[in-house]
Amino acid sequence: xxxxxxxxxxxxxxxxxxxxxxxxxxxxxxxxxxxxxxxxxxxxxxxxxxxxxxxxxxxxxxxxxxxxxxxxxxxxxxxxxxxxxxxxxxxxxxxxxxxxxxxxxxxxxxxxxxxxxxxxxxxxxxxxxxxxxxxxxxxxxxxxxxxxxxxxxxxxxxxxxxxxxxxxxxxxxxxxxxxxxxxxxxxxxxxxxxxxxxxxxxxxxxxxxxxxxxxxxxxxxxxxxxxxxxxxxx
Amino acid sequence: xxxxxxxxxxxxxxxxxxxxxxxxxxxxxxxxxxxxxxxxxxxxxxxxxxxxxxxxxxxxxxxxxxxxxxxxxxxxxx
Numbered sequence: 335x336x337x338x339x340x341x342x343x344x345x346x347x348x349x350x351x352x353x354x355x356x357x358x359x360x361x362x363x364x365x366x367x368x369x370x371x372x373x374x375x376x377x378x379x380x381x382x383x384x385x386x387x388x389x390x391x392x393x394x395x396x397x398x399x400x401x402x403x404x405x406x407x408x409x410x411x412x413x414x415x416x417x418x419x420x421x422x423x424x425x426x427x428x429x430x431x432x433x434x435x436x437x438x439x440x441x442x443x444x445x446x447x448x449x450x451x452x453x454x455x456x457x458x459x460x461x462x463x464x465x466x467x468x469x470x471x472x473x474x475x476x477x478x479x480x481x482x483x484x485x486x487x488x489x490x491x492x493x494x495x496x497x498x499x500x501x502x503x504x505x506x507x508x509x510x511x512x513x514x515x516x517x518x519x520x521x522x523x524x525x526x527x528x529x530x531x532x533x534x535x536x537x538x539x540x541x542x543x544x545x546x547x548x549x550x551x552x553x554x555x556x557x558x559x560x561x562x563x564x565x566x567x568x
Numbered sequence: 569x570x571x572x573x574x575x576x577x578x579x580x581x582x583x584x585x586x587x588x589x590x591x592x593x594x595x596x597x598x599x600x601x602x603x604x605x606x607x608x609x610x611x612x613x614x615x616x617x618x619x620x621x622x623x624x625x626x627x628x629x630x631x632x633x634x635x636x637x638x639x640x641x642x643x644x645x646x
């Protein structure tokens with residue numbers, strides 16, 4: 335992929351090309367949504383061609399995205415007002431309804447071949463939730479799942495949104511975890527089409543946390559959880 | 569050759585057509601994206617799996633399709 339290790343990037347980042355189903359992890363810092371999407375799709379082609387899995391960690395400038403099940407009425411302000419604020423709206427090929435990305439939110443894009451794990455979309459969504467649950471536990475945040483509502487919650491507030499795409503069993507899109515996100519931005523939408531309040535690590539803890547620490551932990555949990563369920567195919 | 573909705577996982581018995589990448593009459597190859605299905609938080613792109621011409625599609629965008637039900641028919645190219 336285009337990005338390589340930068341100054342201030344992840345410790346233990348793996349960028350080597352590999353043939354043994356090892357992960358390639360890249361920290362994209364803050365990246366335009368469409369650019370990140372293009373890189374994901376290139377990685378999907380790579381995995382379909384036999385490359386090992388990728389894990390991309392990043393933040394996006396403010397952007398509203400509409401999944402395949404999105405209703406435009408779930409954007410609560412006018413197109414003109416959004417334009418004035420410089421917030422684009424992007425319709426994309428993931429599941430779910432409307433969501434918002436902004437700096438301070440960790441976005442996690444695992445690109446992996448579910449044929450090497452389990453050909454089961456529900457299983458994959460559960461594992462993504464587990465990555466976030468274990469990560470937030472490291473910050474002493476007790477989370478829960480709500481039956482029938484994919485995502486991760488702190489009591490009745492949502493802290494993690496999930497929406498994925500799968501092409502020939504290779505995954506793209508992923509998780510959005512509110513770390514230090516400016517929560518008032520969520521007033522612009524009805525997140526996931528639900529009447530819910532969003533929360534963040536910063537709000538729960540009362541102080542911002544270091545995104546680089548979060549990324550390191552996220553990398554660890556992601557590789558652990560997907561290592562446990564995977565096997566190599568020769 | 570009929571392309572059917574494959575098993576998508578435990579407890580998933582159907583999916584909704586989200587987007588057709590092809591239309592009747594289009595030539596396709598084994599890796600051509602045929603149709604994108606959606607189930608709650610996941611989209612699932614189904615390839616043509618063979619070379620040929622799309623002869624028929626059996627479900628419109630927004631329609632729900634059961635696992636195992638046909639999505640499209642591809643006339644194979646010799």
